[in-house]
Amino acid sequence: MIRPVLALLALAAPLVAPAASAATTRHLPTHRVQHGPVDWSHTVTLTPDGGIRMGNPAAKVKVVEFSSFTCPHCAVLAGEAFTPLTDKYVRGGQVSFELRAALRDAIDLTVALAARCVAPPRYFPAVEQIMATQQEWFPKAADYVDAHRDELNGTGKTQAIHAMLTSIGIEATLAPQGVTPAALDACLISKPAEDALQKTTNDAWNVRKINGTPGIMINDVLKPDIHSWALLETAIQAGLKG
Template identity: 70%
Template structure:
């Protein structure tokens, strides 16, 4: 992880101004819920994302997001809940999230979140994104004060300390992630490779203009940046 973190550190400072304004998931078989609640079905997808809902849903929503993107945090707070409860639960819509990395903190949070059990993944993302304005400035301060430790050959301990310092480790602990498991996730090359793949797909293959970047049934939605715009597009797709 160290080489990737060091390469991305240069991106942290520009993103700080924006933010000041307003273990690899295991593959598992999809089980149909006993009741008609598809929000309980969460699975790893071949494209490196994590999907909630009916894999055969008529409407498939994909979001490319960044943990350090304030607009993504706004959608996680305002849109993810209504999307799940109004559209995913009944099976008409599936919701998949894929990471589009922008900086070193982003990578750390993404690796950490993938440490939780699949059914708890979306709740974990929601908790991290919901408190972004609190932990992100603290993480920047930690990096600025601990660059030597982060530049060391074994940076996992320093990164783990940052997660504890900003309160994210406590969030993960509530989801059943032990300190030892977190260390393993931070050092997971397979998980990092998946995140690099989704990032490359987002920026260099699909050419999203920014985060969050939405797709409905594989069609890019470049003019959609929030729930107020996304919901009507979902309703149109359901009727179509």
Template identity: 40%
Template structure:
């Protein structure tokens, strides 16, 4: 075989081997971390588009958004590194606060799964809130806030829901009594109302700007074109 053909054959073989051993593109949906304010971020920290979602767990519009947007956001924007998504709280009542603390209980790595599970079961546990409101409390009037939240979680089925997700009731009660977690959730709520000027949930900020969108159909056109 002529020398030139041998060299070309070797180069072709090396190129094929290099392609075979090339690392696959990084899946940024696996990158999850806490933000400085206490939210939870999924995606590339250096993504050119940074989406922040302000949600309330008792908000039916938020449940619809999570059901509609979670899969397309992951596949079209987050996985390839085009966008990151951060979830922050804008709590509306003590029931929302209870769910927000439980969503954080498993840490950042578990957050998005638990967050979506709470919304998926929202109708069931919100219906139990109605009964809870009508039933006289067995707690003393001066009961600590953690005891009140634990009672809510127990009577509305949230403890049972989290147990199915692998978080034992005792651990959930610890999370409901965690002052740092409480401070983070309330700080995000204060920021959303006072600084961001969010007037409802869900509300969205893209690269630092509050946008006029409250559902996936309105938000999607405001994002860059998705990756194919």
């Protein structure tokens, strides 16, 4: 499990404000199968809690993951869990899955803001791809920060942050999902998006006091030490039987 490190560099405002403001609640467009059973994996919504949820909002089992883009354990869980969770449980409406940020550092914040540029229903596959390449882009990001610290904290920091995302391959990852350079710039300075990320981060570390990422909740109950698909599926099945 990974504990937070919240002082890598000042890419933006403090990651956790003393009283993080609530993000404006809005519903992202949903896409559903028009004939036959509903495929709930295409229903993706920005939640009032600041996360992004895939699936039936009335599902019997509601899984919430507090996650970090710079957490290696989160990347492992994403690689193991995304496909079986979606195919076996979310599509049919039994389970919903919500991702909430538990930011650990400023690189995490930057990638999280960039990922929120992706429109549904491609958000979760985009996250999966970012996590799958984490071992490639994260060291590059750390090197970039060391070499460009002044620019990243200067008056032109948005351009410098965008350049970092380009150099480490995140921009190229998001481009096929419809994220243009102009959209990426807008996302990096989006106050509602940053507020949502701060809200979930504050909730994770200071309110619910998760002991590390990934932090899993099942039906609003924190389940410590779930860091593999086998453990997560066991918890889901217990919830479905209850």
